[in-house]
Amino acid sequence: MSSTAAVNLHNPAVFQAGIPHEVFAEMRATPGLTWSPEHDGTRGFWSVTRYDDLVTVSRDMSTYSSGVGHIQIYDIDEDALEARASMIDMDPPVHTRLRRIISSAFTPRHVKKYKGAIQARVGACLDELEAAGGGNWVDVVAKPIPIGVICDLMGVPEQDHNYLIGLTDHLVAGTGAEPLEPTAYGNTTELRLLPFNSPAAWAMSQYATELADVRRAAPEDDLITKLIEAEIDGERLATEEFANFFRLMIFAGNETTRSSMAHLALYLEQFPDAFAAAQLDRSLIPALTDEVIRYSSAILYFRRTVTAPTELSGTALDVGDKVVMWYCSANFDEAYFPDPYAFRADRPTAPPHAAFGGGGAHFCLGASLARLEIAELISDVLNRDLSFASIGQPEFVESNFVNGIEHLEVTL
Amino acid sequence: MADETSDGVELVGVQVNEDTCIGAGQCEMLEEDTFYVDDDTVIAGVIGTGMLPRDRAQKVVDTCPSRAITIVEPAAEEEQ
Numbered sequence: 001m002s003s004t005a006a007v008n009l010h011n012p013a014v015f016q017a018g019i020p021h022e023v024f025a026e027m028r029a030t031p032g033l034t035w036s037p038e039h040d041g042t043r044g045f046w047s048v049t050r051y052d053d054l055v056t057v058s059r060d061m062s063t064y065s066s067g068v069g070h071i072q073i074y075d076i077d078e079d080a081l082e083a084r085a086s087m088i089d090m091d092p093p094v095h096t097r098l099r100r101i102i103s104s105a106f107t108p109r110h111v112k113k114y115k116g117a118i119q120a121r122v123g124a125c126l127d128e129l130e131a132a133g134g135g136n137w138v139d140v141v142a143k144p145i146p147i148g149v150i151c152d153l154m155g156v157p158e159q160d161h162n163y164l165i166g167l168t169d170h171l172v173a174g175t176g177a178e179p180l181e182p183t184a185y186g187n188t189t190e191l192r193l194l195p196f197n198s199p200a201a202w203a204m205s206q207y208a209t210e211l212a213d214v215r216r217a218a219p220e221d222d223l224i225t226k227l228i229e230a231e232i233d234g235e236r237l238a239t240e241e242f243a244n245f246f247r248l249m250i251f252a253g254n255e256t257t258r259s260s261m262a263h264l265a266l267y268l269e270q271f272p273d274a275f276a277a278a279q280l281d282r283s284l285i286p287a288l289t290d291e292v293i294r295y296s297s298a299i300l301y302f303r304r305t306v307t308a309p310t311e312l313s314g315t316a317l318d319v320g321d322k323v324v325m326w327y328c329s330a331n332f333d334e335a336y337f338p339d340p341y342a343f344r345a346d347r348p349t350a351p352p353h354a355a356f357g358g359g360g361a362h363f364c365l366g367a368s369l370a371r372l373e374i375a376e377l378i379s380d381v382l383n384r385d386l387s388f389a390s391i392g393q394p395e396f397v398e399s400n401f402v403n404g405i406e407h408l409e410v411t412l
Numbered sequence: 413m414a415d416e417t418s419d420g421v422e423l424v425g426v427q428v429n430e431d432t433c434i435g436a437g438q439c440e441m442l443e444e445d446t447f448y449v450d451d452d453t454v455i456a457g458v459i460g461t462g463m464l465p466r467d468r469a470q471k472v473v474d475t476c477p478s479r480a481i482t483i484v485e486p487a488a489e490e491e492q
């Protein structure tokens with residue numbers, strides 16, 4: 001039992017105006033999984049669009065592997081996979097050992113310690129926006145907060161934050177950043193071996209390696225120091241492993257939260273009732289925060305690869321099949337989120353939305369941190385009673401992987 | 413066994429499977445008097461009485477991303 005997708009999900013343009021909800025609603029209503037045929041040399045794949053199927057795939061890590069094949073739709077060569085691997089592209093038990101090096105820094109209890117620093121960053125950005133009477137919400141608010149927070153945690157000095165913002169801008173295909181020359185930043189590595197095939201990934205590895213040298217000489221209480229001192233089975237991380245870990249943290253901690261914060265401005269305008277409710281009853285802020293995260297579904301999908309013949313929702317799957325978990329569909333599954341397109345400050349938080357993944361070992365490491373950052377932004381926006389005199393048309397990042405906004409002009 | 417609070421709410425026990433817990437701390441976020449993620453092992457343990465009203469226990473069970481939390485039914489506990 002299966003059907004073929006009505007639109008070409010390989011094509012980023014399908015996501016140009018945001019999540020194509022009608023497309024996914026139809027796929028959810030169709031029994032079995034939906035097949036997207038080969039496109040431009042990229043093998044076809046199965047789409048998982050319903051919440052319960054997504055959770056099944058996400059938690060069955062031995063049948064649906066992150067380590068075999070790529071975790072994005074397009075395939076890459078074995079040596080390229082190897083060269084760029086970080087824990088997100090690995091299966092337990094190796095994954096587990098890597099994640100444990102730093103996971104204690106991201107538990108809700110630890111994350112609370114960063115609250116003051118996050119409030120200060122949020123406050124400074126909103127001050128700047130207010131002083132200017134508005135501006136590009138993405139550049140002034142949504143970008144600097146998450147990169148600032150994750151850089152602080154990692155131990156990246158403040159003066160380098162903008163350099164890293166510039167590099168991450170190049171890592172998502174289709175962002176408005178100017179295309180780079182293959183040799184940009186002095187890159188000498190073959191592009192196909194680099195994450196996102198970008199010299200910016202190489203530059204980030206270089207940067208990480210240099211910073212690691214500085215920390216080896218003078219350790220600090222930060223995650224870079226933790227990573228270089230960690231031992232797994234008596235061995236330290238190799239230079240490449242460390243650099244890949246660093247890049248994962250900067251990218252994952254940055255792009256995603258930025259997208260949700262960018263969408264937040266749109267929601268303020270589109271769904272004023274939800275924010276008015278939270279203004280009156282601040283205890284709604286955690287639920288409202290999760291609603292922003294669900295509704296924006298910053299990462300649209302991750303892919304898994306089938307390792308043993310199996311069946312899902314009546315569709316037979318074979319070894320090597322690509323299975324794509326569309327978080328942006330599961331989060332609007334009528335069976336789990338009644339009236340899914342309503343944006344509510346009081347939506348129940350169980351069952352949890354799938355924007356941080358459907359559970360299992362890869363569940364978003366930064367979930368508590370992201371929630372805190374977004375909750376603090378909402379709180380401060382409410383404290384200031386911030387409202388927009390006008391808001392421009394959002395320019396979406398053209399990507400079928402992230403639900404980003406490039407530019408969103410607001411006036412106060 | 414006192415499986416009810418004074419106002420008659422049914423209490424149930426909860427336990428964490430240490431092999432599947434990924435230390436995401438979602439349990440601690442919801443019920444910080446009952447769950448505690450250890451700093452070194454980054455695995456959750458049950459603290460305090462380990463008892464919660466059934467609806468709150470069910471919510472933590474449903475929220476745990478690795479399905480590592482289970483409710484210990486009072487009857488099952490007595491058999492042990």
Ligand code: HEM
Pocket residue numbers: 058087088089099150248249252253254256257260293297298299302327354355356357358359360361362363364365366367369370
């Ligand atoms: C709204 C913000 C965010 C969203 C929507 C998001 C989403 C996700 C998703 C969907 C996954 C994959 C889950 C899976 O495969 O089951 C993931 C993994 C991850 N996220 Fe997040 N994330 C966000 C913020 C953050 C932040 C702030 C950090 C900072 C540390 C972070 C770090 C990570 C890491 C390191 C992984 C890989 C975990 C692993 O493989 O074990 N994320 N995130």
Ligand code: SF4
Pocket residue numbers: 428432433434435436437438439440447449455456475476477478479480481
């Ligand atoms: S929520 Fe589940 S996985 Fe996370 S710490 Fe608690 S028991 Fe472990």
